[in-house]
Amino acid sequence: MSSGGQMGRSSVAALVVASVLGSVICFHVTASPEGVGEHHDRYNFRFVRHARDAPPVSYYNYIIVGGGTAGCPLAATLSEHSRVLLLERGGLPYGNRNVSSSYHFADALADTSPSSPAQRFVSEDGVVNARARVLGGGSCLNAGFYTRASTGYVRAAGWDARLVNASYRWVEREVVFRPGVPRWQCALREGLLEAGVTPDNGFTLDHLPGTKIGGTIFDRRGSRHTAADLLRKAHPRRLTVFLHATVSRVLFRRSRTSGAPVVAYGVVFTDPLGAQHRVYVRRNRGGGGGGEVILAAGTLGSPQLLMLSGVGPRAHLERHGIRDVVHDNPLVGQGVADNPMNSVFVPSPVPVSLSLVQVVGVTRFGSFIEGVSGSQFGIIPMIHGHRRHSFGMFSPMTGQLGTLPPKQRTPEAMRRAAEVMRRLDRRAFRGGFILEKTLGPMSTGHVELRSTDPAANPAVTFNYFRDPRDVERCARGIQAIERVVASRAFARFTYNNRTTTAATIFRRAAGTPFFPVNLMPRHPGDTRTLQQYCRETVMTIWHYHGGCHVGGVVDKDYRVMGVRGLRVIDSSTFKYSPGTNPQATVMMLGRYMGLRILKERWVSKGKDVKH
Ligand SMILES: Cc1cc2nc3c(=O)[nH]c(=O)nc-3n(C[C@H](O)[C@H](O)[C@H](O)COP(=O)(O)OP(=O)(O)OC[C@H]3O[C@@H](n4cnc5c(N)ncnc54)[C@H](O)[C@@H]3O)c2cc1C
Ligand SMILES: *[C@@H]1O[C@H](CO)[C@@H](O)[C@H](O)[C@H]1NC(C)=O
Ligand SMILES: *[C@@H]1O[C@H](CO)[C@@H](O)[C@H](O)[C@H]1NC(C)=O
Ligand SMILES: *[C@@H]1O[C@H](CO)[C@@H](O)[C@H](O)[C@H]1NC(C)=O
Numbered sequence: 001m002s003s004g005g006q007m008g009r010s011s012v013a014a015l016v017v018a019s020v021l022g023s024v025i026c027f028h029v030t031a032s033p034e035g036v037g038e039h040h041d042r043y044n045f046r047f048v049r050h051a052r053d054a055p056p057v058s059y060y061n062y063i064i065v066g067g068g069t070a071g072c073p074l075a076a077t078l079s080e081h082s083r084v085l086l087l088e089r090g091g092l093p094y095g096n097r098n099v100s101s102s103y104h105f106a107d108a109l110a111d112t113s114p115s116s117p118a119q120r121f122v123s124e125d126g127v128v129n130a131r132a133r134v135l136g137g138g139s140c141l142n143a144g145f146y147t148r149a150s151t152g153y154v155r156a157a158g159w160d161a162r163l164v165n166a167s168y169r170w171v172e173r174e175v176v177f178r179p180g181v182p183r184w185q186c187a188l189r190e191g192l193l194e195a196g197v198t199p200d201n202g203f204t205l206d207h208l209p210g211t212k213i214g215g216t217i218f219d220r221r222g223s224r225h226t227a228a229d230l231l232r233k234a235h236p237r238r239l240t241v242f243l244h245a246t247v248s249r250v251l252f253r254r255s256r257t258s259g260a261p262v263v264a265y266g267v268v269f270t271d272p273l274g275a276q277h278r279v280y281v282r283r284n285r286g287g288g289g290g291g292e293v294i295l296a297a298g299t300l301g302s303p304q305l306l307m308l309s310g311v312g313p314r315a316h317l318e319r320h321g322i323r324d325v326v327h328d329n330p331l332v333g334q335g336v337a338d339n340p341m342n343s344v345f346v347p348s349p350v351p352v353s354l355s356l357v358q359v360v361g362v363t364r365f366g367s368f369i370e371g372v373s374g375s376q377f378g379i380i381p382m383i384h385g386h387r388r389h390s391f392g393m394f395s396p397m398t399g400q401l402g403t404l405p406p407k408q409r410t411p412e413a414m415r416r417a418a419e420v421m422r423r424l425d426r427r428a429f430r431g432g433f434i435l436e437k438t439l440g441p442m443s444t445g446h447v448e449l450r451s452t453d454p455a456a457n458p459a460v461t462f463n464y465f466r467d468p469r470d471v472e473r474c475a476r477g478i479q480a481i482e483r484v485v486a487s488r489a490f491a492r493f494t495y496n497n498r499t500t501t502a503a504t505i506f507r508r509a510a511g512t513p514f515f516p517v518n519l520m521p522r523h524p525g526d527t528r529t530l531q532q533y534c535r536e537t538v539m540t541i542w543h544y545h546g547g548c549h550v551g552g553v554v555d556k557d558y559r560v561m562g563v564r565g566l567r568v569i570d571s572s573t574f575k576y577s578p579g580t581n582p583q584a585t586v587m588m589l590g591r592y593m594g595l596r597i598l599k600e601r602w603v604s605k606g607k608d609v610k611h
Contacts, residue, residue: 026186043094043229047236048135051087051245051271059282060085060240062597063267063293065247065305068137069583070570070590071296072227073171077594079239081602082290085279087245087269089455090117090134093228099140102222102356106376106390108141110397117141120399121300123338124445124461126406128399128414129540131300131457135243136228138298139175139217139583142542143372143393144224145357146176146215149578149585150207158556159592167591168205168584174233175225175587176215178203179358183492184348184373184432189213189359190489192369195480197361207579211361217583218356227587245269245277248454250293250309252326255564262326264293264566270454281565290601295548295568296590302572303333303447303547304458311560320449327562331552333447338462339577341541342474342534343394343402343435344481345517347506348493351430354392360580361484366439366469367477368580369484373432389429390421394539396516402537403515406464416514428506431493433517434484436477437541440576442467447547464538474534475527482520543582545574558593569593 060083064075067088075086093099098108099117108118109130117134118141132138149157154164181189192211193200201212217225231241251266266280283291295302306312310326312333317325354374361369376392394400396417401409403417445461465471484490509515521533548554548568553561558573560566571586578585 026181026183026189043232045231045236045241047234047239048092048231048241048243051242051269051277052273052275054242054245054269054271054277056275057278057280058085059280061282061291063087063279063281065250065267065293065295066137066297066301066570067135067228067241067243068132068296068298068570069139069227069586070137072136073230073587073590074294074296074569074594075239075241076230076232076234077591078597079235081598082238083282084234084239086239086241087247087267087279088135088241088243089246090132091115091243093117093134093136093140093226099134099136099226100224102144102218102224103354103376105143105356106392106395106398109393109399110395119457121457121460122399124459125464126409127338127462127464127538127540128401128409129338129460129544130399130542131298135241136226138542139227139587140224142217142583143356144216144218145360145370145581146172146205146217146584147360147579147581148205148207148588153207153576153578153585157550163592163595164588167588167595170233170591171230171584171587172205172215175217175227175229176205176584177217177219177225179213179216179218180220181213181358182353182355182373184352185213185355185358185371187490187493188371188432188434188484191484191487192359192361192480194487194489195361195483197363197369197480205584207362209362209364211359213359214357214580215584216356216358227590230587242269244272246455247297247305248308250295250305250311250566251278251280252310252563263564267293292565292567292597295566296570298570299336299544299547299572300447300458300460302568302570303336303553304449305454306332306548306553306560306568307449307458308452308454311563316448320452322452327560329553329562331549333458333547335444335549335552335575336447336460336462336544336546337441337444337577338464338540338542338544339441340438340464340470340474340534340538341435342478342537343433343518343539344478344485344520345391345394345433346431346485346490346494347428347519348431349495350492352432352493355432356393357581361480362580363477363480365476366473367480368437368439369434369477369480370437370580371432371434375429389424389426391429391433391517394433394517395421400539401516402518402539404513405536406538413514417516420509420512420514421516424509428509434481435541436474436481437543437580438470438473438477440473441470443470444546460544462544465535471531471534475530478521478530478533485520543577545571545577545582548572549575557596567593
């Protein structure tokens with residue numbers, strides 16, 4: 001694999017060599033803040049149009065709702081043989097540096113305007129969170145880390161392992177890179193090994209216990225590649241994409257044949273001018289039938305749309321005036337979960353370059369340890385002509401404020417934390433965050449309608465740490481982080497006795513409740529205190545999933561149970577978060593299910609489907 005090269009066919013040999021020669025694993029990279037992400041991979045997709053130009057009525061074989069991480073690969077794949085419409089409520093990811101540049105990662109999350117690619121939501125737990133609103137979905141906002149699900153996860157899901165691997169490879173050839181690993185990430189990697197998170201798995205996309213470097217959707221220039229780029233693989237005349245198209249419901253009619261009594265036959269969407277458009281499923285006669293509506297609107301969007309369309313808990317739907325209950329299923333919206341994330345800021349005596357997630361420690365006790373380093377410009381406006389620093393991903397402007405218990409993270413608290421941050425010496429921003437994600441998780445909650453407005457966020461409850469196994473895993477993860485910070489490998493990036501200026505600034509500031517970052521738990525070693533630390537400092541790593549579980553809402557073919565002609569294919573179908581980070585498996589699932597649907601439909605007609 002060449003430097004900055006994509007994961008092509010020749011990559012396997014290079015990968016083996018790299019794992020053998022340890023020194024090849026880590027090499028210093030210097031990312032310059034300016035110019036990063038300004039290159040021009042803007043695809044001029046002729047099939048992408050604005051919803052206001054959509055006809056009032058149209059017909060397609062497949063109507064996919066949500067042009068996100070799963071929806072894009074699914075649409076590209078289905079368009080190989082059918083006429084496909086992809087409806088996305090957001091706009092294009094191209095030409096927006098808040099999306100394309102790793103340097104501006106935090107800006108998209110901090111942008112709370114209606115045109116932002118990120119829509120903020122606050123769960124009932126009080127943790128500030130974000131969901132995508134852009135073509136490419138969460139892959140346009142995320143930290144880029146790319147890593148597959150374990151073989152055990154694939155087996156438990158009942159997927160065909162060969163087709164899964166082929167689907168991962170299809171994604172990887174287009175949008176996955178091997179990262180250049182800066183020194184701070186190398187120290188994290190070596191610190192994890194010293195802390196006992198072994199073996200050393202070098203660079204790999206596989207999910208294995210131990211420490212590894214994973215893939216990334218950022219190329220060596222720091223420029224993001226997203227699920228939207230997978231539309232390059234689409235058949236340009238069989239796919240139509242409408243942007244700024246907000247779907248308000250799925251249309252059902254009584255079926256004349258046996259089986260489920262109702263069948264999905266189209267959707268209604270609204271353009272930004274308020275005009276309604278209808279799209280109907282065109283079912284080709286003969287051979288396999290075909291023609292479906294497929295929801296890929298994400299963990300919040302898919303259960304919300306099912307409920308708005310009359311599929312869900314009857315009493316709840318009726319409370320919101322949805323009288324036409326198509327299928328009473330109390331499990332719609334249930335089993336939603338968000339993996340708790342807890343972090344520690346490690347101030348550094350030396351400058352640290354910017355990095356998002358590149359290394360992960362997969363412990364044997366159900367905690368995944370990752371890190372991000374460097375401070376960023378950007379999200380604090382220029383003051384007196386000077387650029388200001390911020391803690392990037394962990395800045396209060398992004399909604400991440402782990403120093404106050406969730407319910408106390410009010411907009412006022414966020415504002416005061418941002419103010420404290422503005423007064424800090426720039427040296428205080430040197431360093432990085434070591435974070436910990438809890439496996440699973442075991443604690444689950446639910447998504448409920450707040451209103452019948454499809455553009456409004458539904459109410460989400462995650463019940464972080466309700467299950468004691470999650471608290472236990474978190475506490476052990478924090479202990480492992482403490483070992484990493486104390487490791488020899490990490491010494492270069494820690495203050496020994498906190499006597500230097502920046503450390504003094506920190507000590508003083510850390511005494512105030514609005515100091516925006518956590519240093520370390522105050523009483524390390526005491527498990528009860530650590531558990532308290534976990535509960536009070538919980539944030540999100542944005543890996544929420546569930547709400548349309550396989551076996552509860554959809555069957556093993558991802559068809560919505562109780563109706564016909566409707567599937568859900570996205571992160572809402574997951575019971576647990578796959579791998580250490582989910583995006584690889586979300587994109588894979590879009591490709592995988594696309595291939596399976598094509599097969600169902602075409603193999604019976606004697607046509608060959610390649611993959
Ligand atoms: C800040 C952040 C950092 C992350 N970091 C990582 C990481 O480093 N590595 C990793 O693997 N994962 C990461 N993730 C998680 C990963 O990106 C998500 O799990 C994944 O993107 C979810 O994909 P999805 O297809 O289920 O939903 P999405 O990608 O959110 O797609 C849903 C799409 O549906 C659209 N939609 C919703 N409702 C409607 C409607 N009514 N009408 C029309 N369109 C609609 C939305 O606009 C959206 O584009 C991160 C996520 C975030 C937000
Ligand atoms: C990027 O984000 C910043 C800060 O959130 C915001 O002010 C700016 O308008 C955004 N830029 C674009 C191009 O959306
Ligand atoms: C799929 O790939 C994984 C490695 O990523 C490998 O362990 C597994 O054996 C492969 N499965 C099949 C059926 O090829
Ligand atoms: C830090 O301080 C303690 C006690 O004050 C001392 O024992 C220790 O040697 C110091 N460590 C370093 C690395 O200076």
